[in-house]
Amino acid sequence: xxxxxxxxxxxxxxxxxxxxxxxxxxxxxxxxxxxxxxxxxxxxxxxxxxxxxxxxxxxxxxxxxxxxxxxxxxxxxxxxxxxxxxxxxxxxxxxxxxxxxxxxxxxxxxxxxxxxxxxxxxxxxxxxxxxxxxxxxxxxxxxxxxxxxxxxxxxxxxxxxxxxxxxxxxxxxxxxxxxxxxxxxxxxxxxxxxxxxxxxxxxxxxxxxxxxxxxxxxxxxxxxxxxxxxxxxxxx
Amino acid sequence: xxxxxxxxxxxxxxxxxxxxxxxxxxxxxxxxxxxxxxxxxxxxxxxxxxxxxxxxxxxxxxxxxxxxxxxxxxxxxxxxxxxxxxxxxxxxxxxxxxxxxxxxxxxxxxxxxxxxxxxxxxxxxxxxxxxxxxxxxxxxxxxxxxxxxxxxxxxxxxxxxxxxxxxxxxxx
Numbered sequence: 001x002x003x004x005x006x007x008x009x010x011x012x013x014x015x016x017x018x019x020x021x022x023x024x025x026x027x028x029x030x031x032x033x034x035x036x037x038x039x040x041x042x043x044x045x046x047x048x049x050x051x052x053x054x055x056x057x058x059x060x061x062x063x064x065x066x067x068x069x070x071x072x073x074x075x076x077x078x079x080x081x082x083x084x085x086x087x088x089x090x091x092x093x094x095x096x097x098x099x100x101x102x103x104x105x106x107x108x109x110x111x112x113x114x115x116x117x118x119x120x121x122x123x124x125x126x127x128x129x130x131x132x133x134x135x136x137x138x139x140x141x142x143x144x145x146x147x148x149x150x151x152x153x154x155x156x157x158x159x160x161x162x163x164x165x166x167x168x169x170x171x172x173x174x175x176x177x178x179x180x181x182x183x184x185x186x187x188x189x190x191x192x193x194x195x196x197x198x199x200x201x202x203x204x205x206x207x208x209x210x211x212x213x214x215x216x217x218x219x220x221x222x223x224x225x226x227x228x229x230x231x232x233x234x235x236x
Numbered sequence: 237x238x239x240x241x242x243x244x245x246x247x248x249x250x251x252x253x254x255x256x257x258x259x260x261x262x263x264x265x266x267x268x269x270x271x272x273x274x275x276x277x278x279x280x281x282x283x284x285x286x287x288x289x290x291x292x293x294x295x296x297x298x299x300x301x302x303x304x305x306x307x308x309x310x311x312x313x314x315x316x317x318x319x320x321x322x323x324x325x326x327x328x329x330x331x332x333x334x335x336x337x338x339x340x341x342x343x344x345x346x347x348x349x350x351x352x353x354x355x356x357x358x359x360x361x362x363x364x365x366x367x368x369x370x371x372x373x374x375x376x377x378x379x380x381x382x383x384x385x386x387x388x389x390x391x392x393x394x395x396x397x398x399x400x401x402x403x404x405x406x407x408x
Contacts, residue, residue, distance in 0.1 A: 012349055029280070033280055036248060172374070175373075175375060176386060176389065
């Protein structure tokens with residue numbers, strides 16, 4: 001497939017992601033749902049409203065002064081703002097609006113054979129916490145094939161300069177085979193992608209970590225050479 | 237308060253954070269342009285109604301909301317009267333955008349993607365929109381759809397291949 005087509009699709013997606021409705025366009029929906037405005041009230045011509053706002057502000061200021069004075073002697077209670085989790089907890093949802101269960105998919109493209117039966121893979125994906133940290137299970141050569149196929153795709157994309165496709169493939173490998181047999185190769189390709197991207201600091205950080213975690217890796221020398229070459233060329 | 241979950245947002249915060257994405261997701265999941273805001277309102281009404289039952293320990297709020305979007309879009313597509321519409325012919329004007337040039341680019345991108353997406357099966361379209369447009373992690377996508385991770389990636393790659401073909405035909 002043409003790399004230009006792939007890049008064109010990625011560029012199109014970037015523009016599409018910017019295409020979000022303006023707050024004004026959502027105002028009727030907000031009203032219909034009975035949700036108050038989040039922005040402060042503006043443009044009210046009523047004198048009564050303006051007076052009420054001024055009085056409110058004075059009262060608030062008074063309150064603020066009081067709070068500030070009292071906080072001199074004792075520390076203010078901390079407000080804990082919990083960040084919205086973006087972590088995936090891939091448990092199927094339940095509820096009246098739950099998506100209907102899909103039939104066993106018939107893929108247009110033949111996917112590489114999964115390393116385990118689909119049911120086992122699925123169960124493991126649903127309970128990542130239960131996944132053993134150390135890989136002790138027996139592995140045969142069949143397990144290597146799907147891993148290698150993904151990394152080969154990443155490698156080809158890197159070679160052709162298609163960084164977006166390379167990074168997609170690496171992410172895919174990271175998600176499907178977090179503890180795979182080819183993790184070292186994946187990390188090496190990730191460092192190469194960072195070097196190609198021109199992200200020297202990130203590449204250096206990744207390479208240092210790689211060398212700490214895998215001191216006997218055969219990739220060190222080549223990665224160091226690639227990164228040094230990039231560092232020299234950017235300093236010139 | 238329900239015993240399930242923690243950090244439940246108030247409706248206003250939920251609306252501000254998620255309504256724009258609900259509208260965008262529904263549009264690319266195949267809801268006709270003229271119905272997008274109505275269906276989005278319906279989705280958000282259900283989400284707000286069911287919010288006390290949301291269990292934050294079982295997944296991100298965003299993932300949960302996209303599940304509603306998928307179901308609503310699927311219902312919408314199932315109705316025969318919505319089928320085979322020329323969606324690109326009914327896009328609203330973006331006349332008041334501050335940056336007209338960017339607005340035109342976005343509009344053209346929207347038209348192109350909608351036309352290309354209409355060539356995909358629902359299965360491919362759902363995976364592509366959630367992962368490619370809405371940028372949900374594939375694990376989240378496959379959790380919503382109840383499919384294995386590998387299948388999610390296979391569908392995504394198949395969708396990309398078909399979209400590339402459709403877009404390159406359109407460009408000719």
